[in-house]
Amino acid sequence: MEKDKVVLAFSGGLDTSICVPLLREHYGFDEVVTVAVDVGQPEGEVQRATEMGRMLADRHYTIDVKEVFVSDYIVPSIKANGSYEGYPMGTALARPLIAEEIVRVAEKEGAGAIAHGCTGKGNDQLRFDFIFRAAGYEIVAPMREMNLTREWEIRYAEEHDIPVSVAKDRPYSIDENCWTRSIEGGMLENPAHHPPEDIYAWTVAPEDAPDTVECVEIEFEKGVPVALNGEMLSGLTLIRRLNLIGGRNGVGRNDMIEDRILGLKAREIYEHPAATVLLAAHRDLEHLVLTRHELAFKRIVDERWSELGYMGLVHEPLFHALNAFINTTQERVSGTVDVGLYKGSVRVLGRSSLSGLYSDDLVSFDSCALDQSHAVGFSNYYGLQARLLKSLKKQ
Ligand code: ARG
Numbered sequence: 001m002e003k004d005k006v007v008l009a010f011s012g013g014l015d016t017s018i019c020v021p022l023l024r025e026h027y028g029f030d031e032v033v034t035v036a037v038d039v040g041q042p043e044g045e046v047q048r049a050t051e052m053g054r055m056l057a058d059r060h061y062t063i064d065v066k067e068v069f070v071s072d073y074i075v076p077s078i079k080a081n082g083s084y085e086g087y088p089m090g091t092a093l094a095r096p097l098i099a100e101e102i103v104r105v106a107e108k109e110g111a112g113a114i115a116h117g118c119t120g121k122g123n124d125q126l127r128f129d130f131i132f133r134a135a136g137y138e139i140v141a142p143m144r145e146m147n148l149t150r151e152w153e154i155r156y157a158e159e160h161d162i163p164v165s166v167a168k169d170r171p172y173s174i175d176e177n178c179w180t181r182s183i184e185g186g187m188l189e190n191p192a193h194h195p196p197e198d199i200y201a202w203t204v205a206p207e208d209a210p211d212t213v214e215c216v217e218i219e220f221e222k223g224v225p226v227a228l229n230g231e232m233l234s235g236l237t238l239i240r241r242l243n244l245i246g247g248r249n250g251v252g253r254n255d256m257i258e259d260r261i262l263g264l265k266a267r268e269i270y271e272h273p274a275a276t277v278l279l280a281a282h283r284d285l286e287h288l289v290l291t292r293h294e295l296a297f298k299r300i301v302d303e304r305w306s307e308l309g310y311m312g313l314v315h316e317p318l319f320h321a322l323n324a325f326i327n328t329t330q331e332r333v334s335g336t337v338d339v340g341l342y343k344g345s346v347r348v349l350g351r352s353s354l355s356g357l358y359s360d361d362l363v364s365f366d367s368c369a370l371d372q373s374h375a376v377g378f379s380n381y382y383g384l385q386a387r388l389l390k391s392l393k394k395q
Helices: 014-025 043-056 066-079 091-109 124-134 142-146 150-159 235-248 273-289 292-311 317-330 374-381 384-394
Strands: 002-009 031-038 059-064 111-115 138-140 173-176 181-184 214-221 224-228 253-259 265-271 335-342 345-352
Touching: 002 014, 002 091, 014 031, 014 043, 014 142, 014 150, 031 043, 031 091, 043 059, 059 091, 066 091, 066 224, 066 235, 066 273, 066 317, 091 111, 091 124, 091 292, 124 138, 214 235, 214 273, 224 235, 224 273, 235 273, 273 292, 273 335, 273 345, 292 317
Parallel strands: 002 031, 002 111, 031 059, 111 138
Antiparallel strands: 173 181, 181 265, 214 224, 214 335, 253 265, 335 345
16 A cells, blocks of 8 residues: 555546645645546536546546446435435435545555545535545545635646636536535525526426426336336436426425534535436335335334435445345335426326235225225224223213
8 A cells, every 4th residue: 555645536626626736735645546436417527527637636537337326326215215304315325436436446556545625514524534434544635624715725726727717607516416416605605595596407497397297107116217108218317317307397496404414504405306206206106005004114214214325324234224124115116106297396196006005996985895884893992092091081
């Protein structure tokens, strides 16, 4: 292991770009290797990271993990109805995978340390550090350690011939992968400030969406979405298509106050059209095929899964145990859900499954398959203890 070589998690933005000279000049590393991990951020961004990495670092890697991100992180999240404080997690899902890829490069390069550009205020530092520490690496985080201002960063970048044009006209901090897009910072930090329309890239404003309902049919196999409107698709293609469909109907916007791991409250804005539609459809299908007891217990499991997922604690043994339970329940979550998208809303219009526990023959008002008079006996015992207590109180 070379003590003088460091591998940097690289996005090509202002922060990680100035990290390259900082790691040499301020921290004294001889060799800086940059790694950009493609989890479905805009193509231009990946390209820019590749160009900047090649220009600034001693060696650069761009690694495409989009398919793995979908199969190993997004799919389990769908099965777990993964959402934190009411929004579908995305950044949180991508961080552990990005970190594992960085570790792989660090091992290959024989580097002694890993660096990242996370600040000391957010969640990502913890999600990254957890994986890097578990792999035994020393962590260098210049943004967190040096307490730099944006002006200083821009000046330092200019002194080192790092192009900052993009950074200057991008007042927000945006994180994007194929599942969610998040926008924070700048004037959005005032939670009372109404978000300007131009921060959104995936969705139209609900009021500008078409005046007609767009119907979509989603087919699930064992909890996994496999087809859209009857067409079998890979997970990544299905999500991308549904992001377009949902987005043009104004579906999947979220403006919220979120509790970060450190306890700070933050104003966060999200776009996640496909996630909104798929989670609504998946939850609905679960209600058709799972028993009442499974559903009640799974709600608790899903909540704990989401909390651990948000914290990036993917190696926590409880996380694996919860996944095992969730996977067992998903064996029967196969079927089709029809949803209607209309001006920002998602409505389930119909659902069907061969594993459905719904029986119209039993429940229908028009059927005699179940002898209703048997309910009288059940009713005699119903709420027995509460009834007894009530009569005691009367005496
Ligand atoms: N609050 C979210 C999370 O912690 C998203 C953060 C994304 N970062 C950003 N710079 N927009 O997962």
